Amino acid sequence: MAAISTLRFISQFLFSHSNYKDPKYGQVLHPLLCFMISTLGYMYGSIKLENNYTDQTIEDFQVSQTSRNIIAIGFLFYVFLIIFARFGQAKFTIFYELMWACNLSLISSAYAFWKNKPLILASSMILVSIDQVLWYVDLLAFFLFRIWPIGVAKYLTWPSTTKLRLLTSFHHIFFLPLCLYFLRNQKVIPITAWQISIGMGTILTIVSRLLTPKSILLKGQKEEIYLNLNLSRQLWKDIPFKFLTIVDDKPWYLALPFLSFMWNSGNYILGYELLNRILKYLNQSQIL
Incomplete structure (x- = not known):
């Protein structure tokens, strides 16, 4: 009975989000555990997926192991910089923020450089392409208009x-x-990179949905902290395209498939296709 009670307590602690004011969100244990589970699941899944593909069209990095180690350390240093720079404002909720794909892709990319895994690097790029390519659109429009x-x-x-x-x-x-x-030495980024990115994203959306709510309110604060990690609950609230909000706050079996389909479709166009076109242009022009 004690074991069952313990498991019930752990399950309640990790997965229950009925009260967005729950003190656990502002303490260290829940955010840290969520980050660790998310990171371990994401990295394990990425490595296993990459190991299952024997794609002969991807070539090793051209830079030396020492150079790759330096790049890997640089990515990890940047992650620690995010933690230290934002901790003053975010406190322990910084560990929730690190669960975003754009942050975890830094970790998987560090691993890719360290272990000479260009396929994982390409997959990490495609995973965040729809977001980061559209960042350029947003920033250009903001600066101009x-x-x-x-x-x-x-x-x-x-x-x-x-x-x-x-x-x-x-x-x-x-x-x-x-x-x-x-990746400039690659003739093409293989379709397997996009396929692996789907697996990576699926892990993150499921884990984010299970472990975190849409928003939280910490003790002593008046303004909610908007999480919606990896769009596991709804479309990002600043995106104006209302037709994409049809599954907002709907049950997981409706929300996750739709949001994942939209995310991965966008990554195919703005990730796999666009990056390959840029790579082809750079190779033909011999710019890099």
Whole structure:
């Protein structure tokens, strides 16, 4: 009976989100456990998926092991920089933020460089392509016309966005070009990279849905913290396309398939297809 009670307590602690004001969200244990489960599941799934593919069209990195180690350390250092820079404002909820695909892709990319796994790097790029490519659209429109046509980067102007948070969002801009540079020797990014990215994203959306609510309210604060990690609950609230909100806050068996389909379809177009076209152009032009 004691074991059953313990399991029930752990299950309740991890998976129950009936009270968005629950003190556990502001303490260290729940955010940290969620981050660890998400990271381990994501990395284990990424490695297993990559091992199941024997794609002969992907070539090893051209840079040395020492150079790759330095790049890997650089990515991990940036992750720690995010933690330290945002901790003053976010406190322990920073571990929820790290569960976003755009942050975990930094970790999987570090592993890819360390272990000479260009397929994992390509998959990590495709996983976040729809978001980060549309960042360029949003930023260009904002600088020219002061509008956010897509809304993926609109949170940069939220009142709650500090200068440190602004600076540590820079990876949305440099991640894809930097990684593409190190894949410049590839003739093509194989379709298996997109397929692996689907598995990576599926893991993240399921884990995010299970472990976190849409928003939380910490003790002593008046404003809710919007999570909606990896769009596991609804479309990102700043995106204006209402026809994409048909499954917002719907049961998981409706929301997850639809949101995952939209995300992966976008990643096919703005990730797999677009990155291959850029790579082909760079190879033909011999720019890199």
